[in-house]
Amino acid sequence: MTNEAVRVENLTFQYPDTEEEVLKNINFTLHFGEILGIVGPTGAGKSTLAMCLNGLVPQVIEGELRGDVFVKEKNINETSVAEISEHVGFVFQEPENQLSQMTIEEEIAFGMGNLGVAREEMINRIKESLEQVGLSGFEKRSPLALSGGQQQRLAIASVMAMRPSIMIMDEPTSMLDPKGKNEVYDVLQNLKEFNMTGIIIDHEVERIATYCDKILVLDEGQVKAFGSPEEVFTQIELLQQLQLNAPQVTGFLYQYNRQFNRRAKLATTVGEAVTSFESEYN
Numbered sequence: 001m002t003n004e005a006v007r008v009e010n011l012t013f014q015y016p017d018t019e020e021e022v023l024k025n026i027n028f029t030l031h032f033g034e035i036l037g038i039v040g041p042t043g044a045g046k047s048t049l050a051m052c053l054n055g056l057v058p059q060v061i062e063g064e065l066r067g068d069v070f071v072k073e074k075n076i077n078e079t080s081v082a083e084i085s086e087h088v089g090f091v092f093q094e095p096e097n098q099l100s101q102m103t104i105e106e107e108i109a110f111g112m113g114n115l116g117v118a119r120e121e122m123i124n125r126i127k128e129s130l131e132q133v134g135l136s137g138f139e140k141r142s143p144l145a146l147s148g149g150q151q152q153r154l155a156i157a158s159v160m161a162m163r164p165s166i167m168i169m170d171e172p173t174s175m176l177d178p179k180g181k182n183e184v185y186d187v188l189q190n191l192k193e194f195n196m197t198g199i200i201i202d203h204e205v206e207r208i209a210t211y212c213d214k215i216l217v218l219d220e221g222q223v224k225a226f227g228s229p230e231e232v233f234t235q236i237e238l239l240q241q242l243q244l245n246a247p248q249v250t251g252f253l254y255q256y257n258r259q260f261n262r263r264a265k266l267a268t269t270v271g272e273a274v275t276s277f278e279s280e281y282n
């Protein structure tokens with residue numbers, strides 16, 4: 001058995017009322033235990049790509065799709081959205097759209113109910129997932145009484161409780177403070193320990209470079225780069241061309257090399273950058 005979580009082959013997609021394809025011949029593979037970060041300018045097609053991975057596009061949100069998406073080696077063309085949802089958890093860009101219940105515990109139970117999780121087990125998972133996102137003690141409150149950031153964390157908890165083996169999060173940290181952002185990335189890190197897979201769409205390149213194993217750069221529906229953070233985020237000129245940020249430390253080393261005619265290795269995290277700078281400086 002291979003370790004393949006997601007494989008996308010020649011994926012092209014067009015919404016019914018648009019003139020152009022929003023995804024153009026996308027190819028990539030992701031393995032269990034890997035975390036993928038997707039970056040790209042607004043309108044690049046990031047959310048559309050994410051929704052192709054749980055079948056929402058084109059099964060619910062219609063359009064013309066060509067190519068293939070495999071989840072756990074099964075072509076999702078042949079799988080219903082309900083069946084895919086047992087494997088693929090999805091946290092949407094706007095959390096309030098995902099919340100429908102009267103209380104927070106009901107909210108978390110809702111998704112599990114659809115999967116047929118037993119009551120006893122549900123109670124354990126509600127407790128555990130609220131702990132994981134820092135919302136313990138909020139069980140009886142209304143989801144609508146939460147702040148935007150708390151709603152975002154509740155949406156994550158609801159998905160986590162369903163124990164998907166692949167977890168997709170579309171800009172889950174946009175409304176969170178630095179502590180909340182770290183908590184979301186810690187959740188992703190935990191997935192790795194259980195040999196699960198995470199896909200996160202985010203503009204936080206520093207965190208993405210630190211936590212993700214693979215980076216996919218999407219622009220105008222095309223993959224412009226795919227590889228390790230080092231392979232992708234050191235392509236400073238490409239990123240500049242797309243008006244995307246590289247991690248600040250990478251930009252610093254790039255600028256240092258140019259200005260002082262140095263050859264420090266372009267690192268993408270603070271720890272690696274310190275080592276790189278020190279060995280070049282001396």
Ligand SMILES: Nc1ncnc2c1ncn2[C@@H]1O[C@H](COP(=O)(O)OP(=O)(O)OP(=O)(O)O)[C@@H](O)[C@H]1O
Nearest residue numbers: 015017018022040041042043044045046047048049
């Ligand atoms: N339901 C839809 N019908 C028609 N066009 C759509 C639909 N949803 C998105 N689009 C268009 O498809 C393109 C890609 O949108 P998408 O939301 O996937 O981009 P994104 O990279 O997630 O952007 P953002 O960073 O703003 O979230 C955009 O041009 C958008 O206007």
Ligand SMILES: [Mg+2]
Nearest residue numbers: 046047048093
């Ligand atoms: Mg989006």
